[in-house]
Amino acid sequence: MKIYKCNISDVTQNELDTWFHTMSEERRNEVTRIVNEKKRTSKIVSDYLCRKAVSEFCGVAPNEIIFLKNDFGKPYAKNLPVHFSISHSADIVVCAVSEKEIGIDTEKIRSFNPKAAEKFAAEKELEYIRSGKNGFFEIWTLKEAYFKCIGTGLGANIKSIAFEIDDKTICCSDNKFLCSFVDIASGYICSVCERQ
Numbered sequence: 001m002k003i004y005k006c007n008i009s010d011v012t013q014n015e016l017d018t019w020f021h022t023m024s025e026e027r028r029n030e031v032t033r034i035v036n037e038k039k040r041t042s043k044i045v046s047d048y049l050c051r052k053a054v055s056e057f058c059g060v061a062p063n064e065i066i067f068l069k070n071d072f073g074k075p076y077a078k079n080l081p082v083h084f085s086i087s088h089s090a091d092i093v094v095c096a097v098s099e100k101e102i103g104i105d106t107e108k109i110r111s112f113n114p115k116a117a118e119k120f121a122a123e124k125e126l127e128y129i130r131s132g133k134n135g136f137f138e139i140w141t142l143k144e145a146y147f148k149c150i151g152t153g154l155g156a157n158i159k160s161i162a163f164e165i166d167d168k169t170i171c172c173s174d175n176k177f178l179c180s181f182v183d184i185a186s187g188y189i190c191s192v193c194e195r196q
C-alpha cells in the first residue's frame, strides 16, 4: 500500500492547468460546473493524484488511464490490476493505492456537535469518543474508509460495522479488514482500511 497526499495551497496555476487537461472530458465538464474555487481545485488535484498513484503502481502513462465508477460511485481504473481510494478535506487531498481493495478517509479536526456521533457510532464507540480527544474523527474516518473500501459508500447500515481502538491498535468487527491511522498533516485525522 502507498499513500499520496497533496496540499492544494501548494499547487501552482500552471500545474492546475496541466492537470485539468489530463482529465477526461466528462470529469472536466463536472469540474467546470463547480462554483466553489477550492472544491474545484480539490477535484482537479484528486484526479491528478489518482493518475500519479495508478501510473506509478502499474507502470502505465497517466494519460492512458481511464477511470470508471461502480454503481455506488467508487472509482476504479479500467483494465488495471490496482485498487485506489481518494479523500478530500479542507486543504488536503489523499489517495491510497494497493493491490488489495482499499478505502481512505481524512477529516480536518474541527468543532463538532457531540450529538452527531449518535448517528454513526455504536454504544462502545460513543464511550471511546467521549473519553478521547479526537475519537469523533477517528471513528468517523474509520467508518468512511471501511465503506469506501467495500465500495458501497455510506448507507443506512453505518452501525453494522464497529471499531475498537486501544492505544492506537484498531480492531474492526469485520476481521477481513485491516485498518490503521495515517499521519498525513497536523490537524487532520486520516484512516485507511484494506481487505486482507
Ligand SMILES: CC(C)(COP(=O)(O)OP(=O)(O)OC[C@H]1O[C@@H](n2cnc3c(N)ncnc32)[C@H](O)[C@@H]1OP(=O)(O)O)[C@@H](O)C(=O)NCCC(=O)NCCS
Pocket: 042, 043, 046, 047, 072, 073, 074, 075, 085, 086, 087, 088, 089, 104, 105, 106, 120, 139, 140, 141, 143, 144, 147, 148, 149, 150, 151, 152, 153, 154
Ligand atoms: C461519498 C462518500 C464515499 C465519501 O464522501 P466524503 O467523506 O464526503 O468525501 P471524501 O472527500 O472523503 O471522498 C470523496 C471521494 O470518494 C469517492 N467515492 C464516491 N463514492 C464512493 C464509494 N461508493 N466507494 C468508495 N469511494 C467513493 C470519490 O472518488 C470521491 O472523490 P472524487 O469526487 O474526487 O472522485 C460517502 O461516504 C458519503 O456519502 N459520505 C457522506 C458523509 C457522511 O454522512 N459522514 C458521516 C460520518 S461517518
